[in-house]
Amino acid sequence: MPTRVHEFIWPDRVVVGTLGLPGARTFYLQVHAGKQILSIALEKQQSALLAEKIDEILDQLGVLEGNPFSVPTSTPVELVDNEPLEPVQEQFRAGAMGLGWDPTTAQVVIEAYPITEVEAEDEEEPVDGIDPEATEMLLVRMPVGSARAFAQRTREVVGAGRPICPLCGYPIDSDGHTCTVPEA
Numbered sequence: 638m639p640t641r642v643h644e645f646i647w648p649d650r651v652v653v654g655t656l657g658l659p660g661a662r663t664f665y666l667q668v669h670a671g672k673q674i675l676s677i678a679l680e681k682q683q684s685a686l687l688a689e690k691i692d693e694i695l696d697q698l699g700v701l702e703g704n705p706f707s708v709p710t711s712t713p714v715e716l717v718d719n720e721p722l723e724p725v726q727e728q729f730r731a732g733a734m735g736l737g738w739d740p741t742t743a744q745v746v747i748e749a750y751p752i753t754e755v756e757a758e759d760e761e762e763p764v765d766g767i768d769p770e771a772t773e774m775l776l777v778r779m780p781v782g783s784a785r786a787f788a789q790r791t792r793e794v795v796g797a798g799r800p801i802c803p804l805c806g807y808p809i810d811s812d813g814h815t816c817t818v819p820e821a
Contacts, residue, residue, distance in 0.1 A: 641773040643728065645670050651747075651779055653684045653791040654722035659799045660810055666731070666749065667722050668777055674723050677749055677775055678730040681795060688791035690736050691745055691784050698738070698781070706743050708781045716786035729773065745784040749775040 645651070650669040655662040664679040666687075679687075699708040732752030739746050751773060779787060799808035804816040 642776055643668075643675050643773065644776045645673075645675075646778050648777060648779065648783075650718065651777055651783060651787050652718055652720075652722070653679065653687075653787070653794050655794060655797075656722070656725060659797070660808065662798065664794070665722060665725055665727070666747075666775075667725070668775070669723060674726075675728050675775065676722070676725045677751075678727050680731075681798070683731060683734060684791050685795045687734065687736065687747070688788040688795070691788040694736070694738055694745060695781060695785055695788075706740075706781060709785050712786045712789040713782045716782050718786060718790055728775070731775075739778065742778065744778040744780055747775070747777040747779070 645668045648668050648670045650667070653664060653666055655664050657663050662681070664681055664684045665676045666679050666684075667674065667676045695708050696710075698704055698706055699710060729751035731749040733750045735746075735748035737746045737748075738744075799810065801807070802809050802814060802816050807814075807816075
């Protein structure tokens with residue numbers, strides 16, 4: 638079966654957002670072009686790494702000698718997007734993801750493939766993995782300004798979760814935490 642590619646070449650909006658309360662949030666990468674909206678679920682760590690790597694690509698392009706592209710060092714104010722997600726209908730949960738740069742269009746390229754159950758060769762139980770013959774994928778192309786805005790928003794969304802305990806480094810739940818700060 639051929640792979641169905643959900644392709645967004647010049648999307649109107651690309652954002653990471655969440656549904657749920659801190660500690661139980663589900664992260665989504667949502668792409669909007671015209672009337673088409675597509676949402677895929679991500680792990681928090683995938684979201685954070687995606688933002689980090691996009692910034693790395695843009696920072697490298699910004700200092701590349703002879704670079705013909707105008708790469709913003711910060712998010713252009715007109716591209717800041719603090720709006721909530723559109724209604725979410727999850728297309729798939731992302732497993733493997735790819736990130737790249739297309740110099741012919743001056744766009745950052747994101748690829749996402751669904752995670753599926755794959756039979757392990759040496760085990761009786763199926764394990765989570767990436768199906769090399771995935772039946773669908775997401776392909777998003779963003780210009781540099783939009784990519785910088787995407788990375789900024791994603792970092793903010795990831796950082797908006799539960800506060801971190803200064804003693805153990807784990808998130809502090811609203812209903813309590815095992816660490817106690819020693820009294821002075």
